[in-house]
Amino acid sequence: MITARLPEKQTYLARCHCGAVHFRIRTDWPELTTCDCSICRMKNARMVMVHESELELLQGADSLTEYRFHTQTARHFFCKHCGIYTFHRKRMLPDHYGVNVACVQDVTVAITPRIAHGAALP
Template identity: 65%
Template structure:
């Protein structure tokens, strides 16, 4: 089922980091890697051209592990994880849909991504 393209606003908990994405929400993903299991985030993949950081670049801190390829971003103030730059497709971001304002993930297919088994 094709969904209409939507523009969504998102933020961390304290509002220091604010962003905007454009997507038709083809699917959501959950990853089984060590950090994603602990974050328990539900993600939508968005091309970097469809992502705009509106505020808070100075409030972001970055965490990398394993191959040091994926870039996981957190708010320094409230600790919330709003997005990451993907490892396999670095021109895309994984957006934590629980950081999107007034977003309901009901009805969008969820795919289990395999991260733990990646070399």
Template identity: 55%
Template sequence: RRCDCSLCRMRGAVAVTAGLGGVEVLEGAEALTEYRFNTGAARHFFCSKCGIYTHHRRRSNPNEYGVNAACLEGVSPFDFAEVLINDGVNHPSDGGGGVVGVLRYERVKGD
């Protein structure tokens, strides 16, 4: 999924879901840094050396992580033909939310 909140719009990552016990950082944990904004409930993690967003602990469900699909070995955000866009501007924890669109990827012939 993707989200249309101000932070997610700019980072543009496709996030997949994992439970709290379902994420293991195999390398570079010492380089991760945390960023919180707005309510401070969601915990966003980035590499302090290259700036890439790796994962976040969700505000909407603190028992889950959103994981940048591009950070998973063997996975590309272009592997997904359709990605749902969640309404992060009107966050579910604030009484809004839901799916507001779909991002589609279609490979052009010859690629």
């Protein structure tokens, strides 16, 4: 039996545009997603999903502002200074975060994102 070896998770640093918010994630880049719900469609971010244990806020908790809508379940976090969407606590998997890949430093990801159909959720 031949089994494929999955890439090991690595640690990456991430931040907002102005540098007020710094965080660290661990991921093996299983996939990227985009979402077609109303807010994701407007922010047009590509996201990587990480378990809550694999995101660590290093600096700037007081610089994050939170936005909730519709069911008030998903928690979208933005830097209140520069307005950059950093990450969000997911609605369907509340122990995971969707992380804005554009915030991750020194990484160029060439993966076609999977489209999540959030607009169809009740």
